Amino acid sequence: xxxxxxxxxxxxxxxxxxxxxxxxxxxxxxxxxxxxxxxxxxxxxxxxxxxxxxxxxxxxxxxxxxxxxxxxxxxxxxxxxxxxxxxxxxxxxxxxxxxxxxxxxxxxxxxxxxxxxxxxxxxxxxxxxxxxxxxxxxxxxxxxxxxxxxxxxxxxxxxxxxxxxxxxxxxxxxxxxxxxxxxxxxxxxxxxxxxxxxxxxxxxxxxxxxxxxxxxxxxxxxxxxxxxxxxxxxxxxxxxxxxxxxxxxxxxxxxxxxxxxxxxxxxxxxxxxxxxxxxxxxxxxxxxxxxxxxxxxx
Numbered sequence: 001x002x003x004x005x006x007x008x009x010x011x012x013x014x015x016x017x018x019x020x021x022x023x024x025x026x027x028x029x030x031x032x033x034x035x036x037x038x039x040x041x042x043x044x045x046x047x048x049x050x051x052x053x054x055x056x057x058x059x060x061x062x063x064x065x066x067x068x069x070x071x072x073x074x075x076x077x078x079x080x081x082x083x084x085x086x087x088x089x090x091x092x093x094x095x096x097x098x099x100x101x102x103x104x105x106x107x108x109x110x111x112x113x114x115x116x117x118x119x120x121x122x123x124x125x126x127x128x129x130x131x132x133x134x135x136x137x138x139x140x141x142x143x144x145x146x147x148x149x150x151x152x153x154x155x156x157x158x159x160x161x162x163x164x165x166x167x168x169x170x171x172x173x174x175x176x177x178x179x180x181x182x183x184x185x186x187x188x189x190x191x192x193x194x195x196x197x198x199x200x201x202x203x204x205x206x207x208x209x210x211x212x213x214x215x216x217x218x219x220x221x222x223x224x225x226x227x228x229x230x231x232x233x234x235x236x237x238x239x240x241x242x243x244x245x246x247x248x249x250x251x252x253x254x255x256x257x258x259x260x261x262x263x264x265x266x267x268x269x270x271x272x273x274x275x276x277x278x279x280x281x282x283x284x285x286x287x288x289x290x291x292x293x294x295x296x297x298x
Contacts, residue, residue, distance in 0.1 A: 041240055041250040042069045046089075049291065050081025050113045053088035059255040060092040064099055069253060070244035071101040073236060074121065080113025080291040083137065083188055089117045090195070097122060101243035105236035106130045106227070111215055113290035115226070116192060119199040122243060124227040125236040126218030133221060134292035135196060136213035137188040139181050141167045141287065188288060200225055215292060 042063035046056060063069045074093070080086060096102055097120055104110070104118040106126040111134035118124050126132055155170040166177045173181075193211050197204045202225055210216075210224060221227045229239065241250040 039241075039246040039248065039250050040068055040070060040253050041237070041244060041246070042066070042072045043075060043252045043254050044072065045075045045077075045254075046114070046117070047077045047107075050078055050085045050089065050117075053085045056089050057092045060089075060096050062255065063253075064092075064096045069100070070246055070250070071103065071240045072096055073240050073252075074102065074104045074118065075107060075233060075236075076104055076110040076114050076118055077107030078114035079109050079111050079293055080116065080134070081289060082113070083288045083290050086113035086116045086290045090120060093117055094120045101240060103236050103240040103243065105233045106132060106218060109292070111292035112136065114292075116195065116290050119196055123229065123236075123239050125229045125231050125239060126221055126227040127232055128217060128219040128230050130218035130221075131215050131292075132218060133210070133216040133226060134213055135189075135192055135207070135211035137185050137192060137288065137290055138213075139185055139288050142169045143172070144169045145171055184288065188290075192290060196226070213292075 042059075044056065044059050044063070060072070063072050093102060101122040102120075104121040104124045106114075106118065106124070107130065108127075109131045110118055110126070111132050115132050115135065153170075155168065157165050157168065159165050162174075163177055163180060166173070166180065189211065193204060193207045196202065196211070197207045200207075216224065216226070218227060218230060222230055229235065237250060237252070241248075244250065
């Protein structure tokens with residue numbers, strides 16, 4: 001009888017231990033807490049125009065909080081994009097760098113906003129032929145006045161101030177409006193220059209001298225102090241591993257892919273209505289950007 005009671009006690013103890021382990025594992029999974037070990041680094045690919053900050057910021061936050069991730073590699077192949085988008089991504093890169101090393105690997109293009117978000121990295125690695133730089137700001141919007149006149153289209157505007165409809169695509173811009181927008185460009189440009197000078201340890205006059213929107217090869221950018229090393233993705237990965245104290249080649253971890261558009265969306269009327277509405281809004285939208293785009297007409 002006593003032996004049977006002991007066996008039951010052992011079974012109960014084992015069962016309780018299993019329940020405890022499962023409970024702890026579930027808790028860790030819910031909190032997205034990783035155990036502090038391993039030789040893993042997070043890799044975030046930033047490609048194309050910077051139009052949304054939220055997905056990239058979310059990925060940076062996840063790697064920042066994951067204690068099994070020893071460092072973050074940003075693979076940037078972007079001509080830049082929206083000013084606010086670039087600044088939001090930049091701020092999160094700064095926060096990640098406070099916890100673990102961040103290395104940037106520049107692809108074919110990492111210019112304007114693409115360089116802006118790279119500037120606070122622990123190390124910046126560019127290919128010799130990478131197109132980078134383009135430290136500058138641009139404001140652009142469409143003017144369809146003559147086209148509208150040809151088709152007899154007019155826009156009626158009732159406004160509270162002379163510049164309330166600044167950027168109206170159905171009329172010419174006034175000299176006062178142009179001066180206002182030019183002042184905004186200079187202000188945004190000044191912010192860019194300060195960011196580069198601060199993060200790259202350069203004097204502001206030196207940055208201003210090259211901050212006229214021109215682009216540089218990776219090799220020239222290294223001479224100017226805009227990047228640290230020349231090399232490709234593997235060279236950047238090796239540097240990150242050394243900074244993170246990892247022996248051997250780091251294991252790369254990529255963010256989970258998210259699918260936000262399904263095939264069925266192609267046949268939904270509201271999808272096309274939203275697209276058309278957004279396109280019409282873009283006609284009159286004033287876009288303030290850190291972006292290198294030589295294909296745009298001047």
